[in-house]
Amino acid sequence: GHIHYYDFILKESNFTRLCSTKSMLVANGSFPGPVLHVHKGDVVFVNVHNHGNYGFTIHWHGVRQPRNPWSDGPEYITQCPIKPGGNFTQEIIFSEEEGTLWWHAHSDWTRATVHGAIIIKPPHGKSYPFPKPHAEKVIILGSWFKEDLMELLAEANSTGGPVQEAEAFTINGQPGDSYNCSAENMYRLSVDYGKTYLLRIISAVMNEALFFSIANHNITVVGSDAAYIKPINTSFILITPGQTMDVLLTTNQTPSHYYMVGSPYVSGPAPPDATNTTAILEYSGNYTAPSKPVTPTLPGESDGDSVMNFTKRMKSLATQDYPINVPTKIDTEIFITVSVNQIVCPNASCSGPQGNRPSASLNNITFENPSIDILRAYYSNISNVFEGDFPNKPPSIFNFTADTVADDTKYASQGTTAKFIKHNASVEIVFQGTNVGGGAENHPMHLHGFSFYLVGMGFGNFNKTRDAPNYNLVDPPEINTFGLPKNGWATIRFIADNPGVWFMHCHLEKHATWGMNTVLIVKNGTTPETSMRPPPKYLPPC
Ligand code: C2O
Numbered sequence: 001g002h003i004h005y006y007d008f009i010l011k012e013s014n015f016t017r018l019c020s021t022k023s024m025l026v027a028n029g030s031f032p033g034p035v036l037h038v039h040k041g042d043v044v045f046v047n048v049h050n051h052g053n054y055g056f057t058i059h060w061h062g063v064r065q066p067r068n069p070w071s072d073g074p075e076y077i078t079q080c081p082i083k084p085g086g087n088f089t090q091e092i093i094f095s096e097e098e099g100t101l102w103w104h105a106h107s108d109w110t111r112a113t114v115h116g117a118i119i120i121k122p123p124h125g126k127s128y129p130f131p132k133p134h135a136e137k138v139i140i141l142g143s144w145f146k147e148d149l150m151e152l153l154a155e156a157n158s159t160g161g162p163v164q165e166a167e168a169f170t171i172n173g174q175p176g177d178s179y180n181c182s183a184e185n186m187y188r189l190s191v192d193y194g195k196t197y198l199l200r201i202i203s204a205v206m207n208e209a210l211f212f213s214i215a216n217h218n219i220t221v222v223g224s225d226a227a228y229i230k231p232i233n234t235s236f237i238l239i240t241p242g243q244t245m246d247v248l249l250t251t252n253q254t255p256s257h258y259y260m261v262g263s264p265y266v267s268g269p270a271p272p273d274a275t276n277t278t279a280i281l282e283y284s285g286n287y288t289a290p291s292k293p294v295t296p297t298l299p300g301e302s303d304g305d306s307v308m309n310f311t312k313r314m315k316s317l318a319t320q321d322y323p324i325n326v327p328t329k330i331d332t333e334i335f336i337t338v339s340v341n342q343i344v345c346p347n348a349s350c351s352g353p354q355g356n357r358p359s360a361s362l363n364n365i366t367f368e369n370p371s372i373d374i375l376r377a378y379y380s381n382i383s384n385v386f387e388g389d390f391p392n393k394p395p396s397i398f399n400f401t402a403d404t405v406a407d408d409t410k411y412a413s414q415g416t417t418a419k420f421i422k423h424n425a426s427v428e429i430v431f432q433g434t435n436v437g438g439g440a441e442n443h444p445m446h447l448h449g450f451s452f453y454l455v456g457m458g459f460g461n462f463n464k465t466r467d468a469p470n471y472n473l474v475d476p477p478e479i480n481t482f483g484l485p486k487n488g489w490a491t492i493r494f495i496a497d498n499p500g501v502w503f504m505h506c507h508l509e510k511h512a513t514w515g516m517n518t519v520l521i522v523k524n525g526t527t528p529e530t531s532m533r534p535p536p537k538y539l540p541p542c
């Protein structure tokens with residue numbers, strides 16, 4: 001592999017959208033930020049400079065970072081924030097990923113403005129498992145907030161209430177012509193007739209899953225989360241925050257202008273930003289363009305069946321060239337309830353907003369950030385930073401999707417807990433969405449340090465006797481993020497061969513803020529080659 005060097009300068013700049021201008025933190029002056037171009041097997045050093053007003057960290061979403069949690073990035077999990085005036089060089093090791101990933105800030109709500117694509121081509125001299133596309137384009141879906149994100153977050157923290165949602169969705173940074181003052185700069189993709197394009201689609205959206213579709217064009221999904229999948233021919237995709245999809249588009253329709261549309265899948269209460277974001281696919285050549293581009297038909301805004309059916313179509317290639325490695329014998333079983341519920345402040349002295357407040361939890365524990373990072377605490381045996389007692393299952397077993405539930409499951413306790421896992425353990429995690437907090441939504445669950453196999457998924461309560469025999473152990477998709485139905489379950493499996501401290505959380509920013517997070521600590525093996533690398537010489541101070 002090759003070695004690449006990048007500098008990311010993060011600085012406040014002015015951007016105008018939705019008829020108003022605001023100053024916001026971006027990398028290298030652009031929104032979305034710079035693209036990392038690599039081949040599988042390469043190593044990238046990114047020197048991240050903070051020329052802004054507050055601390056932040058950068059995460060390389062979906063990059064496994066073998067034995068190198070030091071450069072993973074989530075704040076207070078693997079490092080402390082890079083302070084204004086400071087810098088930190090992260091070493092990003094591309095070992096097995098191939099396709100599209102992305103990088104984003106992993107502190108506060110900064111990822112709304114600080115993110116960009118990572119393009120991982122096949123190793124030098126190798127080609128795609130599909131015909132070479134005529135051209136490749138990155139499509140980043142995002143969220144736009146008119147107000148300053150740090151102010152919004154401060155407001156939410158002081159009231160203990162929910163954080164205000166975005167005013168718009170965006171395609172490559174632009175809301176598109178369904179929003180005020182946004183028609184002129186909307187993203188336009190110019191194409192030639194009769195070619196195949198590879199679209200690398202990334203969801204950097206903060207709080208909603210989106211349907212995405214191009215009018216009159218079927219598309220073929222060939223990869224997700226930097227692993228190839230068996231081609232799925234479809235008129236739309238469903239993409240949750242954190243996910244990436246590689247999609248082939250063949251330009252075989254009458255030359256014209258066609259809308260590309262991202263529309264929210266409303267699994268919970270309707271978001272205020274529910275207007276569709278638009279961009280235009282425009283054919284080159286001489287023709288009279290319609291006054292309005294052709295509009296696609298998308299699934300209904302709360303069509304959960306379409307979401308489930310689309311997700312279930314994803315299957316690994318599972319060929320000799322692209323083998324899979326799904327554990328069949330499990331030695332570490334974890335059952336996690338994923339809930340939006342309430343924190344009850346047990347006494348007057350507890351930190352944070354007093355009294356009941358909305359909260360989000362895993363196994364009824366609302367994660368609280370420690371004051372120094374867990375990785376440093378674990379590596380250097382610093383006590384009182386976290387507890388290693390994240391439970392294997394929820395405190396009580398109940399009908400997770402019933403409308404009325406016992407009081408002890410309505411309320412979560414606060415804690416900074418991690419789960420220890422033996423090196424090379426065969427891990428199975430069953431996630432159970434609950435209806436505890438009525439207005440809950442689908443949860444894009446994401447794990448750092450690994451890709452995992454999604455072996456099963458369904459609505460309702462998980463039932464091992466009924467559901468386990470139907471697991472797909474032949475060609476399950478190998479991914480890093482999936483949408484857990486709010487009242488359904490999903491099972492993932494992976495081999496814990498990557499020692500380190502790895503964050504696991506819901507990729508809806510509001511749920512992560514409310515504590516829908518935990519940490520897996522995968523222990524070292526018995527040799528230096530199967531153990532965590534030593535820390536880099538310089539880490540941002542806490
Ligand atoms: Cu996109 Cu914790 O990550």
Ligand code: CU
Nearest residue numbers: 443506508511
């Ligand atoms: Cu969630």
